[in-house]
Amino acid sequence: MLFMVEMDVNIPLGFDPEEAAQLKAAEKARFQELQQAGTWRHIWRVVGQYANVSIFDVPSNTELHDILMSLPLYPFMTMHVTALCRHPSSLHDDDR
Amino acid sequence: MLFMVEMDVNIPLGFDPEEAAQLKAAEKARFQELQQAGTWRHIWRVVGQYANVSIFDVPSNTELHDILMSLPLYPFMTMHVTALCRHPSSLHDDDR
Amino acid sequence: MLFMVEMDVNIPLGFDPEEAAQLKAAEKARFQELQQAGTWRHIWRVVGQYANVSIFDVPSNTELHDILMSLPLYPFMTMHVTALCRHPSSLHDDDR
Amino acid sequence: MLFMVEMDVNIPLGFDPEEAAQLKAAEKARFQELQQAGTWRHIWRVVGQYANVSIFDVPSNTELHDILMSLPLYPFMTMHVTALCRHPSSLHDDDR
Amino acid sequence: MLFMVEMDVNIPLGFDPEEAAQLKAAEKARFQELQQAGTWRHIWRVVGQYANVSIFDVPSNTELHDILMSLPLYPFMTMHVTALCRHPSSLHDDDR
Amino acid sequence: MLFMVEMDVNIPLGFDPEEAAQLKAAEKARFQELQQAGTWRHIWRVVGQYANVSIFDVPSNTELHDILMSLPLYPFMTMHVTALCRHPSSLHDDDR
Amino acid sequence: MLFMVEMDVNIPLGFDPEEAAQLKAAEKARFQELQQAGTWRHIWRVVGQYANVSIFDVPSNTELHDILMSLPLYPFMTMHVTALCRHPSSLHDDDR
Amino acid sequence: MLFMVEMDVNIPLGFDPEEAAQLKAAEKARFQELQQAGTWRHIWRVVGQYANVSIFDVPSNTELHDILMSLPLYPFMTMHVTALCRHPSSLHDDDR
Amino acid sequence: MLFMVEMDVNIPLGFDPEEAAQLKAAEKARFQELQQAGTWRHIWRVVGQYANVSIFDVPSNTELHDILMSLPLYPFMTMHVTALCRHPSSLHDDDR
Amino acid sequence: MLFMVEMDVNIPLGFDPEEAAQLKAAEKARFQELQQAGTWRHIWRVVGQYANVSIFDVPSNTELHDILMSLPLYPFMTMHVTALCRHPSSLHDDDR
Numbered sequence: 001m002l003f004m005v006e007m008d009v010n011i012p013l014g015f016d017p018e019e020a021a022q023l024k025a026a027e028k029a030r031f032q033e034l035q036q037a038g039t040w041r042h043i044w045r046v047v048g049q050y051a052n053v054s055i056f057d058v059p060s061n062t063e064l065h066d067i068l069m070s071l072p073l074y075p076f077m078t079m080h081v082t083a084l085c086r087h088p089s090s091l092h093d094d095d096r
Numbered sequence: 097m098l099f100m101v102e103m104d105v106n107i108p109l110g111f112d113p114e115e116a117a118q119l120k121a122a123e124k125a126r127f128q129e130l131q132q133a134g135t136w137r138h139i140w141r142v143v144g145q146y147a148n149v150s151i152f153d154v155p156s157n158t159e160l161h162d163i164l165m166s167l168p169l170y171p172f173m174t175m176h177v178t179a180l181c182r183h184p185s186s187l188h189d190d191d192r
Numbered sequence: 193m194l195f196m197v198e199m200d201v202n203i204p205l206g207f208d209p210e211e212a213a214q215l216k217a218a219e220k221a222r223f224q225e226l227q228q229a230g231t232w233r234h235i236w237r238v239v240g241q242y243a244n245v246s247i248f249d250v251p252s253n254t255e256l257h258d259i260l261m262s263l264p265l266y267p268f269m270t271m272h273v274t275a276l277c278r279h280p281s282s283l284h285d286d287d288r
Numbered sequence: 289m290l291f292m293v294e295m296d297v298n299i300p301l302g303f304d305p306e307e308a309a310q311l312k313a314a315e316k317a318r319f320q321e322l323q324q325a326g327t328w329r330h331i332w333r334v335v336g337q338y339a340n341v342s343i344f345d346v347p348s349n350t351e352l353h354d355i356l357m358s359l360p361l362y363p364f365m366t367m368h369v370t371a372l373c374r375h376p377s378s379l380h381d382d383d384r
Numbered sequence: 385m386l387f388m389v390e391m392d393v394n395i396p397l398g399f400d401p402e403e404a405a406q407l408k409a410a411e412k413a414r415f416q417e418l419q420q421a422g423t424w425r426h427i428w429r430v431v432g433q434y435a436n437v438s439i440f441d442v443p444s445n446t447e448l449h450d451i452l453m454s455l456p457l458y459p460f461m462t463m464h465v466t467a468l469c470r471h472p473s474s475l476h477d478d479d480r
Numbered sequence: 481m482l483f484m485v486e487m488d489v490n491i492p493l494g495f496d497p498e499e500a501a502q503l504k505a506a507e508k509a510r511f512q513e514l515q516q517a518g519t520w521r522h523i524w525r526v527v528g529q530y531a532n533v534s535i536f537d538v539p540s541n542t543e544l545h546d547i548l549m550s551l552p553l554y555p556f557m558t559m560h561v562t563a564l565c566r567h568p569s570s571l572h573d574d575d576r
Numbered sequence: 577m578l579f580m581v582e583m584d585v586n587i588p589l590g591f592d593p594e595e596a597a598q599l600k601a602a603e604k605a606r607f608q609e610l611q612q613a614g615t616w617r618h619i620w621r622v623v624g625q626y627a628n629v630s631i632f633d634v635p636s637n638t639e640l641h642d643i644l645m646s647l648p649l650y651p652f653m654t655m656h657v658t659a660l661c662r663h664p665s666s667l668h669d670d671d672r
Numbered sequence: 673m674l675f676m677v678e679m680d681v682n683i684p685l686g687f688d689p690e691e692a693a694q695l696k697a698a699e700k701a702r703f704q705e706l707q708q709a710g711t712w713r714h715i716w717r718v719v720g721q722y723a724n725v726s727i728f729d730v731p732s733n734t735e736l737h738d739i740l741m742s743l744p745l746y747p748f749m750t751m752h753v754t755a756l757c758r759h760p761s762s763l764h765d766d767d768r
Numbered sequence: 769m770l771f772m773v774e775m776d777v778n779i780p781l782g783f784d785p786e787e788a789a790q791l792k793a794a795e796k797a798r799f800q801e802l803q804q805a806g807t808w809r810h811i812w813r814v815v816g817q818y819a820n821v822s823i824f825d826v827p828s829n830t831e832l833h834d835i836l837m838s839l840p841l842y843p844f845m846t847m848h849v850t851a852l853c854r855h856p857s858s859l860h861d862d863d864r
Numbered sequence: 865m866l867f868m869v870e871m872d873v874n875i876p877l878g879f880d881p882e883e884a885a886q887l888k889a890a891e892k893a894r895f896q897e898l899q900q901a902g903t904w905r906h907i908w909r910v911v912g913q914y915a916n917v918s919i920f921d922v923p924s925n926t927e928l929h930d931i932l933m934s935l936p937l938y939p940f941m942t943m944h945v946t947a948l949c950r951h952p953s954s955l956h957d958d959d960r
Binding site for chain 2: 867928949
């Protein structure tokens with residue numbers, strides 16, 4: 001099941017740079033794990049923002065919630081979730 | 097170059113159903129042409145709305161503008177365009 | 193899977209009252225069918241509005257979309273969909 | 289009498305984790321007490337947010353106010369209250 | 385139980401003036417009936433607007449809903465309902 | 481002359497509780513003084529908020545401004561002022 | 577007593593030009609009458625808008641309401657009223 | 673050339689009162705200098721707010737910008753600038 | 769003196785196409801006249817919208833107002849005007 | 865390819881003035897470098913704000929993103945990016 005998740009990241013001025021770097025590395029590792037599993041299907045940067053637009057493919061709302069809440073950068077993120085579904089005109093099986 | 101385009105369709109109550117059906121068929125044909133060309137890379141329905149979230153891959157802003165303005169349903173659409181770019185963490189070459 | 197759907201109904205001034213009555217009767221029949229099936233789990237009126245707050249329990253986003261788009265009053269509704277999930281503190285199995 | 293209460297929780301970065309854990313435990317205990325009393329009829333998590341949608345059944349506005357203001361996490365919450373009432377089409381006596 | 389109801393009235397340009405006058409007279413009669421019953425406790429005009437701020441005292445949400453929906457000018461009104469309760473500092477029993 | 485004033489109070493987390501208690505006591509005393517003088521005609525709590533809706537009866541805008549700016553809790557309040565006037569349909573001389 | 581009133585005028589496309597010209601002439605005459613009386617103290621156009629920012633000096637809220645509601649162009653206007661008062665730093669008696 | 677400038681002042685809780693008093697005195701002095709020069713033509717307090725509505729008469733946008741940015745309280749202000757012009761109906765040469 | 773003007777054009781569905789074409793031709797002619805005069809310094813299309821972002825260079829607010837209000841498409845436009853000034857860091861005399 | 869970027873700068877009260885001066889000097893140097901390269905085609909100050917409206921000409925979305933994210937003042941900026949394209953009516957080759 002598909003969801004668009006728009007994530008804005010806001011790390012406060014003066015936050016310890018080393019801790020920030022560790023969180024970002026952990027976030028990247030977790031992201032790639034989920035990408036390889038096919039759960040985090042797409043991610044794009046929003047130009048000029050520390051933000052992304054992502055597409056998730058999950059078996060249930062609960063699983064999506066658990067994934068998002070456990071992201072390393074979650075405490076610094078504002079999220080907006082939109083439920084999507086396959087468009088009937090699409091020729092790609094992939095855009096399920 | 098990647099852009100997210102969010103399209104809301106609003107065909108007024110009492111609009112001629114036959115004309116609406118023709119416009120939708122023309123829209124679908126144009127969409128599939130652009131999808132096969134790799135220009136309209138993704139499309140998803142927004143649950144509960146006559147609306148979609150789409151990802152375009154175009155050589156320039158001008159080309160995107162010309163594509164959007166000439167869509168058969170354009171006069172009935174409200175559009176919101178967001179410039180995107182490849183996310184450095186992505187493992188997929190495809191999310192360029 | 194649970195979703196909150198907030199529905200506002202706006203039938204234009206001067207709309208044929210008989211046609212409106214037929215649409216409302218069809219909406220009520222469809223609602224009760226879905227309520228008995230356990231799909232439309234809850235519905236409440238919003239005080240002072242021709243509007244409701246509803247909870248749906250569906251197997252997928254696509255099924256929710258198809259249900260909402262085919263409601264008899266859909267062309268007169270503005271909808272807002274929010275993905276929900278079971279709260280871990282809840283003592284009721286029912287609030288799944 | 290029914291009310292929807294939408295609660296967003298925002299515990300600041302750097303808040304003492306032990307105190308936070310105690311507040312959350314107290315909140316959970318209070319919630320379950322109210323749920324068993326039939327006052328806090330429903331609670332659902334909002335996907336991707338530290339937030340919930342709740343339905344309260346109370347004898348008066350004043351009682352609802354007193355309950356909400358005395359929640360252990362109240363100082364960290366933003367609340368939005370919507371007065372609801374039974375929908376005439378509902379087949380369930382329960383959705384009073 | 386107390387509620388603030390903010391009502392904005394918008395009668396479209398070109399609406400039959402005689403029908404408008406009848407609706408306003410019926411609205412005034414209904415208002416005074418409810419005012420005398422102590423249900424519609426207060427009403428004030430908003431300066432520069434065809435709008436009012438009102439305070440209702442009703443036994444239940446449902447009764448408020450039924451009163452508001454059956455006002456003669458309801459189809460021309462936008463309403464915003466806010467649940468209130470007695471303020472503990474008030475010296476007036478009347479501001480219950 | 482009548483005005484509605486909507487006041488939201490926001491005392492920051494970690495503010496000295498004793499100082500807060502003193503400010504609240506001073507606010508209550510000032511409120512009751514103004515209520516007895518007939519200046520602060522009504523006050524109601526907004527359910528679920530540390531907020532109130534109030535009606536003031538003052539001889540001039542300037543007097544209202546001076547009263548509001550000198551409230552003990554003013555530095556912690558967000559205020560919204562709406563000019564009101566007597567509604568011609570009202571049967572109560574009191575709703576002047 | 578001083579008030580800022582922001583007025584936006586919106587005469588619909590296709591409205592009879594002669595009737596519009598009559599309404600504008602009546603509005604101008606009424607404005608100049610009020611300006612000479614010292615009631616409508618200032619008026620300025622907002623650049624690029626069919627809109628103005630005005631300052632009224634009136635003895636009461638009710639008088640302001642009656643003046644605004646009886647303007648010839650009132651049915652085509654959206655108004656926003658803000659209560660003002662003399663600024664203590666002003667050297668001009670005129671900015672009362 | 674005329675501009676409306678709406679200024680909201682927000683001095684944080686706990687800011688040194690002596691420094692605040694000095695800034696306010698400097699602001700008042702600068703204001704009166706500009707008022708006497710005819711540049712800051714009008715100022716009014718907004719009732720219930722630490723805010724003002726002002727009218728400036730300046731030879732150019734740049735001069736207005738330089739004046740506003742160098743106000744002693746500028747770092748504590750949020751400003752909204754609206755370009756105005758003389759209203760053709762005005763009888764006062766003064767409302768140029 | 770420089771101003772940014774953001775213009776959104778909205779010609780209603782069903783508007784006579786011939787009249788629309790005449791208005792657009794008149795708008796284009798007027799635009800080019802003002803562009804050659806150096807008054808309408810820049811114009812850009814907003815991607816996906818029937819809208820533009822423009823930069824005007826005018827001797828006064830009044831002249832800008834008169835130019836905008838007399839544009840052939842003005843009755844179909846929503847405008848937003850922002851006063852600009854030369855940026856001190858700019859190396860181009862042209863960005864005055 | 866053209867983009868409008870609206871930048872608001874917000875340096876917190878109490879930020880070290882020397883560090884701020886260094887950041888501003890670095891920002892100015894970087895800006896002038898990009899202006900000379902033809903990338904940062906235009907910049908204007910917004911009157912009364914520590915903000916600018918800028919026009920960028922870049923080969924791709926990604927390049928724009930990299931430029932914006934690496935600006936010395938980026939951590940203090942809020943940005944809004946709008947994709948633009950050449951207007952067909954423009955007589956200037958320069959407004960490409």
